[in-house]
Structure formats: C-alpha cells, structure tokens
Amino acid sequence: MNKNFLTSGKLTLLIFLFLFTMNAFGQKISVKDLTVEHLVNPFSIDRPNPRFSWKMISDIKNTKQRSYEIKLGNSPKIEKVLWKTTVDNDQSVLVNYNGPQLSSKTKYYWQVRVKDNHGNTSAWSPVQYFQTGLKPEDWQAKWIAVAGKDTSLASPLLRKEINLKKQVRSATAYITAKGLYEASINGSRVGNAYFAPGWTSYKDHIQYQVYDVKESLKKGVNVIGVMLGDGWYKGRIGFGHQKQFYGDTRALLMQLEVEYTDGSKETIVTDNSWKTSYGPILAANIYDGETYDARLEIQGWNNIGFKENTNWKPVQEMAFGPEKLVGMSGPQVTKHEEFKALKIFKTPKGETVVDFGQNLVGWVMLKAKGPAGTRISISHAEVLTKEGNFYTTNLRTAKQQNNYILKGEAEQLFEPHFSFQGFRYVKIDGYPGELRLENLTAVAVYSDMKTSGKFSTSNPLLNQLQHNISWGQKGNFVDVPTDCPQRDERLGWTGDAQAFALTAAYNMDVSGFFTKWLKDVSADQLPNGSVPFVVPNVLTQNDAGSAGWADVATIVPWDMYVSYGDQGILESQYNSMKKWVDYISSMAKNNLWNTGFHFGDWLFYRPNDDNDGRAAVTDKYMIAQTFYAHSTHLLINAAEVLGKTDDVKKYNALLAQIKAAYIKENMTPNGKLISNTQTAYVLALQFDMLPENLRAQAAQRLVGNVKDYGNHLTTGFLGTPYLCHVLSRFGHEDVAYDLLLQESYPSWLYPVKMGATTIWERWDGIKQDGTFQTADMNSFNHYAYGAIGDWMYKNIAGINPVVAKPGYKAILIAPRPGGKLTSASAELETVYGKVKSSWTIADGIFKLNVTVPANATATIVLPGTGKKNEIGSGSYHFESKY
Numbered sequence: 118m119n120k121n122f123l124t125s126g127k128l129t130l131l132i133f134l135f136l137f138t139m140n141a142f143g144q145k146i147s148v149k150d151l152t153v154e155h156l157v158n159p160f161s162i163d164r165p166n167p168r169f170s171w172k173m174i175s176d177i178k179n180t181k182q183r184s185y186e187i188k189l190g191n192s193p194k195i196e197k198v199l200w201k202t203t204v205d206n207d208q209s210v211l212v213n214y215n216g217p218q219l220s221s222k223t224k225y226y227w228q229v230r231v232k233d234n235h236g237n238t239s240a241w242s243p244v245q246y247f248q249t250g251l252k253p254e255d256w257q258a259k260w261i262a263v264a265g266k267d268t269s270l271a272s273p274l275l276r277k278e279i280n281l282k283k284q285v286r287s288a289t290a291y292i293t294a295k296g297l298y299e300a301s302i303n304g305s306r307v308g309n310a311y312f313a314p315g316w317t318s319y320k321d322h323i324q325y326q327v328y329d330v331k332e333s334l335k336k337g338v339n340v341i342g343v344m345l346g347d348g349w350y351k352g353r354i355g356f357g358h359q360k361q362f363y364g365d366t367r368a369l370l371m372q373l374e375v376e377y378t379d380g381s382k383e384t385i386v387t388d389n390s391w392k393t394s395y396g397p398i399l400a401a402n403i404y405d406g407e408t409y410d411a412r413l414e415i416q417g418w419n420n421i422g423f424k425e426n427t428n429w430k431p432v433q434e435m436a437f438g439p440e441k442l443v444g445m446s447g448p449q450v451t452k453h454e455e456f457k458a459l460k461i462f463k464t465p466k467g468e469t470v471v472d473f474g475q476n477l478v479g480w481v482m483l484k485a486k487g488p489a490g491t492r493i494s495i496s497h498a499e500v501l502t503k504e505g506n507f508y509t510t511n512l513r514t515a516k517q518q519n520n521y522i523l524k525g526e527a528e529q530l531f532e533p534h535f536s537f538q539g540f541r542y543v544k545i546d547g548y549p550g551e552l553r554l555e556n557l558t559a560v561a562v563y564s565d566m567k568t569s570g571k572f573s574t575s576n577p578l579l580n581q582l583q584h585n586i587s588w589g590q591k592g593n594f595v596d597v598p599t600d601c602p603q604r605d606e607r608l609g610w611t612g613d614a615q616a617f618a619l620t621a622a623y624n625m626d627v628s629g630f631f632t633k634w635l636k637d638v639s640a641d642q643l644p645n646g647s648v649p650f651v652v653p654n655v656l657t658q659n660d661a662g663s664a665g666w667a668d669v670a671t672i673v674p675w676d677m678y679v680s681y682g683d684q685g686i687l688e689s690q691y692n693s694m695k696k697w698v699d700y701i702s703s704m705a706k707n708n709l710w711n712t713g714f715h716f717g718d719w720l721f722y723r724p725n726d727d728n729d730g731r732a733a734v735t736d737k738y739m740i741a742q743t744f745y746a747h748s749t750h751l752l753i754n755a756a757e758v759l760g761k762t763d764d765v766k767k768y769n770a771l772l773a774q775i776k777a778a779y780i781k782e783n784m785t786p787n788g789k790l791i792s793n794t795q796t797a798y799v800l801a802l803q804f805d806m807l808p809e810n811l812r813a814q815a816a817q818r819l820v821g822n823v824k825d826y827g828n829h830l831t832t833g834f835l836g837t838p839y840l841c842h843v844l845s846r847f848g849h850e851d852v853a854y855d856l857l858l859q860e861s862y863p864s865w866l867y868p869v870k871m872g873a874t875t876i877w878e879r880w881d882g883i884k885q886d887g888t889f890q891t892a893d894m895n896s897f898n899h900y901a902y903g904a905i906g907d908w909m910y911k912n913i914a915g916i917n918p919v920v921a922k923p924g925y926k927a928i929l930i931a932p933r934p935g936g937k938l939t940s941a942s943a944e945l946e947t948v949y950g951k952v953k954s955s956w957t958i959a960d961g962i963f964k965l966n967v968t969v970p971a972n973a974t975a976t977i978v979l980p981g982t983g984k985k986n987e988i989g990s991g992s993y994h995f996e997s998k999y
C-alpha cells in the first residue's frame with residue numbers, strides 16, 4: 118500500500134508554517150543558477166542567439182513555471198533595457214535570445230523573473246552577465262614567437278611593458294597560444310586556468326580565453342609576461358613518438374582592450390615590439406613532465422621596474438593560419454581537491470616512495486630547500502608491484518617525471534606548469550635533508566565541472582565502486598575525454614567516451630565539456646563521413662570508422678540531449694550524425710556493414726589457458742551491424758526532435774533493412790546468435806535487433822551464459838555499458854545484481870577488492886596472483902568499465918530521464934532494489950534543480966523519499982507494484998510492502 122507521508126494534520130501545520138515563513142520574506146518563489154550556454158557568466162559567447170537557463174525554486178508542491186520575463190541591457194543595473202521578453206510558457210532551459218543583434222566583445226547583463234501556476238511572481242533574479250567574443254576582424258593582435266626557428270625545448274618568456282595614461286574603467290584580455298600559455302600582469306597570474314587554450318582540433322579551430330584584468334592594471338607602467346609551453350600543439354603526442362603534430366612553432370596571440378574612466382579606449386596587442394628570453398623551464402611535455410632550474414629564474418621579469426638585458430630579443434610576428442579563433446565553449450581546467458601525503462616509505466628496492474592514497478591526475482606541489490644545483494626528481498606511478506616496488510612499466514615511454522634544480526635560497530614551492538601526471542605514488546630522488554609528509558601535497562587538476570550526482574548504498578564495496586568511477590571521470594576529463602591520463606597516450610578515444618557519457622552526465626555537469634568536444638568530433642570527421650578513433654585526431658586519416666568508436670558521433674549528442682534537454686546540440690551535430698550513418702551505408706553491402714577494421718568488444722574476458730574455448734569472442738561484423746542500427750535509430754530520434762520528417766521516413770526504412778540483414782546473417786530461426794557471447798545478446802537486445810517474439814528467449818540465453826561463467830561477466834568495452842540494462846529490462850534484475858556484486862574476477866568489484874581507487878582499463882589489471890597484465894596496455898585509470906554507473910543511478914536509485922521530456926523535465930523514479938541492499942540514496946542536480954531518491958528496506962517495508970524540482974514532474978514506480986504515481990514538484994514519501 119502506498120500512503121502519502123503527510124497526514125492531513127501535519128500537512129496543515131506545514132502549510133501554515135510555510136505561509137508564515139513566506140510572508141516574512143515576501144516571495145514564495147525565486148530563480149537561481151542562471152547560465153548562458155550552460156556556463157555561469159561566460160566570457161566568450163560566439164553564438165548570435167545565446168541561450169539562457171535558470172532554475173525555479175519553490176517550496177510549494179506542484180509548482181510549474183507559467184511565464185518568464187527576461188531583461189537584457191549593457192550596464193550592471195540594466196538601466197537601459199535593450200531587450201525584454203515575456204513569454205507564457207514553462208521553458209526555463211536554453212531559452213533563445215531573439216532580440217537585436219548583439220555586438221562583439223560586449224558585456225551584456227541580464228536577469229529573469231518568473232510566474233508560477235499558483236499565481237506567484239518571483240523577484241527579479243540577481244543580474245548575471247555574458248560577454249560576446251571577438252569577431253575575426255576584431256583581432257588586431259599579431260601572432261608572435263621567438264625569432265628564428267623555435268627549436269629549444271625550454272619555455273620562452275615573452276614580455277611587454279605598457280603605459281596606461283589614465284585611470285582604467287575596464288580591461289579585458291583576449292589570449293590564446295599555439296602550445297600552452299601562462300600569462301601574468303605585474304607579476305600576478307592571469308586567471309586560474311591550466312593548459313589554456315585547451316586542446317581542440319587546432320588545424321580547424323583554436324580557442325581563446327577572455328579575462329577581466331581591470332584589477333591587475335593601474336594607471337602608469339604595467340608589465341605583461343607570458344610563458345609558453347609545447348602542450349599538445351608542438352609536444353610529443355600519440356604513442357608513436359610523434360612530435361609537432363600541429364606545428365613546430367609556439368606562438369602567442371594577445372589583445373588587451375582597455376577603457377579609461379573618461380570613456381576613451383586603448384588596445385594593446387602582441388606585435389614585434391615584444392621581447393623574449395628563456396626562463397627556468399628547461400623542458401616541459403605533457404607525457405614526460407617538466408624540468409625546472411630555479412637558478413635560471415629571472416627575478417622580476419614579469420613585473421614593473423625590470424631592466425631587460427641583452428638576452429631579451431625581439432620576437433617575430435607570424436601570419437595567421439587558416440584555423441578559426443573561437444571563444445571557449447566548455448569549462449576551463451582548474452585545480453580541485455588536494456591530498457596530503459599519507460605515508461613515506463622505503464620499498465624493498467630502496468626507493469623513497471610517497472603514497473597519496475588516491476590514484477589521481479594533477480601533480481605534486483613540493484616544498485624544498487637546499488644547496489644550489491641540487492636536483493630533485495619526482496617520478497609518478499599508479500601502483501606498486503606485488504613485492505611493493507615502484508612500478509612504471511605501464512607508462513610505456515611516458516616519463517611522468519618532474520625535475521627541480523634548486524637555487525640555494527629560502528624554501529621554494531615547486532609545481533609543473535605545462536604537464537600533468539596520473540599517479541597515486543611518487544618516488545623522490547635527490548631530496549636534500551629529511552623528506553617530511555608536509556613537504557608534499559598532491560592536487561587534482563581537471564575541467565571545472567560541477568559535481569551533479571551523489572550515489573551511495575548500504576554496500577561499502579559498491580560505494581567504493583562509485584568513488585572509483587567518479588575519480589576515473591575526474592582524471593580523464595582534462596579538457597578532452599581521454600582513455601587514460603598517465604601513459605604515452607591520453608587521447609580522446611571515441612569508444613571510451615561514448616561508453617561513459619551517460620554515467621559522466623550523472624556524476625558531473627558535462628554539458629559544456631561535451632559541447633566543446635563535439636565540435637572537434639565534427640571538425641575531425643573525415644570528408645567521407647567516417648569518424649576517427651581519437652578526437653582530436655592525432656593518428657592518421659585511416660584510423661577511423663570502427664563500430665562502437667565512430668558511433669560517438671550519434672551517441673554523445675543524443676545523450677547530451679536526453680541529459681540536459683539541449684536541442685541545440687542535436688541541431689549543431691545533426692549533419693555530423695547523418696554523415697556518419699551515410700558513411701556506414703556507403704560501406705555496407707546489401708545493408709550489411711561487414712567491411713573495414715573494428716576494435717570489436719575491446720578487452721573482453723580472455724582466460725589465460727583457453728583450451729576450453731572460454732574466451733568471449735563476439736563476431737566483429739555482427740557487432741558492427743548492431744551499431745549501424747543504433748546510430749541509424751539515434752539519427753531518426755534526432756530527426757524527429759528537429760522535425761525533419763523526410764529523414765525520419767528515409768532512415769526508418771533503412772533501419773528496417775539493417776535489422777532484416779542482421780537477422781539473416783547472424784541468427785538461426787530459433788533465435789540463437791552466431792556468437793554465443795554475452796555481448797552478442799546484450800547488443801542484439803539493447804538495440805532491438807531481434808523480432809519481439811524472440812527477445813525473451815535471447816535474454817534467457819544471456820542469463821544462461823552468465824550462469825555458465827558462474828555469475829561472471831565476460832563483456833568488453835561495447836557490451837559492458839548495456840549488460841545490466843538488458844538484464845533488468847527483460848526481468849532478470851537478480852542476475853544484474855549478481856553481476857554487479859560479484860567480487861571475484863571478472864567483475865566490477867574485483868578491482869575494488871584489490872584496492873583500486875579508480876576504474877581499471879582491464880578487468881584484471883592486477884591478476885589474482887598479484888602480477889600485472891601486459892604492461893603495454895594496463896592503465897589503472899580508464900573510465901570505460903565505469904559505464905555501469907548509469908545503471909546504478911537508474912536502477913538502484915531509480916533516477917531516470919524521460920526521453921519525451923528531456924533534461925529531467927519529466928523524471929521517472931523507479932528504484933529496483935536487489936542484491937541484499939537495505940538502502941540506497943542518490944541525488945542529481947538537473948537543469949531544473951535537484952532530484953532526490955532515497956530508500957530503505959526494513960521489516961518488509963520499502964520506504965522511499967523523493968524530491969522533484971520545481972517546473973518538473975515525476976512518475977514514481979514502487980518496486981514490485983508496477984503502479985504509477987504521478988507527482989509534481991516537492992518532496993514526498995512513499996511506502997510499500999516489500
């Protein structure tokens with residue numbers, strides 16, 4: 118029996134209290150979390166019609182937005198309104214600007230207020246802003262670089278003294294680089310971003326960053342100093358020792374626009390009046406680390422009063438390339454959690470090793486003091502060997518080593534500038550004096566995405582799994598979604614990204630992050646429509662078109678649409694989605710995609726001694742055909758949303774043919790598939806490849822296979838994300854839980870039991886005997902298998918989006934307890950506000966608390982009942998027999 122939590126007496130009291138409080142504060146509803154294009158107060162909006170979002174806050178149940186009013190102006194108080202709109206509907210996410218044309222490099226201020234369905238009106242929100250970017254013709258700056266060939270490994274310093282004649286009212290710096298840059302004004306760092314300008318398909322477009330630098334500047338002399346690093350642009354990238362993939366010259370482009378208090382303006386740009394010299398960074402490289410010689414520091418070089426000696430040479434100007442300069446559309450990479458050193462110890466080999474307790478990505482900040490010339494090396498590793506020694510073989514050729522050479526003065530704090538490391542342990546060599554715990558702090562560095570999800574249960578191992586998934590995400594969302602963050606790879610592997618995208622969207626707000634990256638997916642898509650293995654593509658043009666990898670082009674835009682209600686992403690990616698499906702069609706014969714190279718169900722279960730034929734090998738073309746269907750299906754979905762009825766018709770006809778061809782090629786009349794593997798059945802069922810009447814038996818065969826392996830999974834990268842979903846969908850929840858909670862290899866909890874703090878690339882990165890899998894490909898921070906997180910949020914906590922009303926405008930809360938869990942609790946900050954679902958089971962009663970944000974609705978399905986409860990916003994309690 119369901120019974121509403123609030124008995125009528127309590128309800129009256131609560132309503133009374135509520136009205137009382139509301140009267141005291143005036144307003145019953147309010148708006149918060151205003152964003153433009155998914156970002157808070159963004160600085161470089163390129164879109165002519167930026168989109169506004171807000172959340173409505175109300176404690177009154179069943180609240181919806183009835184209408185909204187937006188006001189926009191170009192002063193902080195919006196005295197002069199440039200655009201005002203009042204619209205009677207409930208849209209609060211990604212509302213298009215449709216006022217007069219916006220000017221470039223202009224700051225616009227806006228606010229919103231809403232009315233609800235109960236007759237309440239909110240106050241105007243606090244004023245927020247966005248700034249438009251530069252148009253190509255607005256750039257007056259020139260690219261500048263060191264004169265002659267840029268052959269030195271050292272990082273050049275570039276400087277310019279400027280004289281501001283009057284009081285500054287506002288100052289905006291537009292900065293980008295070929296390579297990486299770290300800028301400063303009068304000795305203080307500009308902004309808190311690392312690895313700017315970020316990694317994009319540089320041959321197509323380079324992002325620039327925009328900084329409000331008014332506070333750093335003053336009337337009179339000021340100094341701009343910028344340091345450049347190789348980064349992805351020029352440094353080593355890819356596993357083949359490839360260098361200078363995008364170019365051989367590091368360069369800076371900067372434009373500083375100053376407005377004085379009298380209204381006059383001045384623009385300061387990079388040009389041949391700048392000077393350059395080399396500084397303390399002798400070498401810096403994403404994979405190998407950084408070498409910093411403090412003796413070469415040039416005191417005061419980026420500050421006022423510095424006298425340039427003859428080492429400072431004029432820079433040279435460089436021509437603009439064909440690449441577009443674009444504003445940032447995602448979050449910047451910033452510092453996050455800090456970790457204290459937990460333990461310093463000597464390994465059996467005699468190495469001095471420090472344990473931070475968490476496999477993370479970022480670096481160690483090291484304090485040291487000692488004689489000039491002392492060289493301290495910090496090497497990084499994810500794991501120790503069985504014997505307890507420092508293990509770096511799985512890094513392949515990536516050195517992951519930072520070296521600091523002391524200048525012999527007071528204690529100094531060292532950290533790298535243009536390199537990051539994936540590690541839990543560091544090995545220290547050459548430290549002068551006693552190394553103490555307080556000399557080292559590790560800091561995690563990743564794209565600045567807000568945490569959106571929380572998930573926990575009564576099972577500590579599962580909680581550790583959730584922890585590992587979210588750390589896998591943090592470590593590999595450093596501007597680009599990478600496969601791994603430590604070895605000589607760290608590439609935007611498309612298969613991994615598509616597998617993990619939905620889970621990622623539960624844990625963190627990845628809307629901006631993927632918006633940015635999808636532009637690179639389009640940019641690097643080949644003219645024939647094929648999609649590279651990695652994006653940005655630093656491999657060859659032939660490294661493209663693998664099933665389950667290239668399908669990122671359809672999968673991730675759709676996932677972002679469902680998770681954030683962003684129809685714009687479907688609009689901007691539609692062409693790319695369609696080109697990908699058309700590419701497959703061009704490869705297919707008789708509607709069968711049975712050509713080309715495919716990774717297949719990458720890293721599926723393979724026992725060492727496979728005499729019995731236990732390896733879970735799934736035919737690659739069979740897999741390809743299921744992804745052909747899936748991508749076509751997603752294209753149809755997108756076409757429906759966008760009202761492209763001709764395409765809907767055309768691709769529906771194609772989809773029917775793809776499925777027919779699949780069955781003819783891969784299934785016996787009885788419904789047995791040519792590969793008798795979990796992945797084969799999982800993909801066939803997930804993508805609706807089989808006739809309805811043969812689906813239940815196929816699910817049964819899947820269950821049989823799982824049992825045959827003693828309740829173990831055998832899936833690789835492509836089957837794993839859907840395995841438990843398919844089991845749940847076909848009524849085998851118990852088997853899904855058996856797999857999830859399986860502690861022995863292969864399983865999700867096996868690495869947890871082995872002490873993992875992140876998700877491993879392989880099910881058995883550390884084998885049961887404590888030895889490692891093949892060093893060539895054995896990352897301990899690889900999120901792909903973390904894709905189970907999506908099932909955990911959806912099934913255990915029960916928080917599901919409803920595709921017809923994306924972005925959690927409508928929510929399905931349908932927890933499906935199992936696996937002896939006695940409680941689970943999750944929350945998700947959606948674009949409408951926080952959704953909560955938490956349940957307990959005790960004494961045969963299932964108790965569920967849910968919260969639905971304002972302007973959203975939910976359908977609640979209690980386990981075992983099948984009965985639907987439709988609710989509006991607010992907090993509710995349900996109970997049922999269990």
Ligand code: RAM
Nearest residue numbers: 600610612613716719878
């Ligand atoms: C490896 C990585 C990556 C995977 C490719 C196919 O380099 O494991 O995750 O996508 O192979």
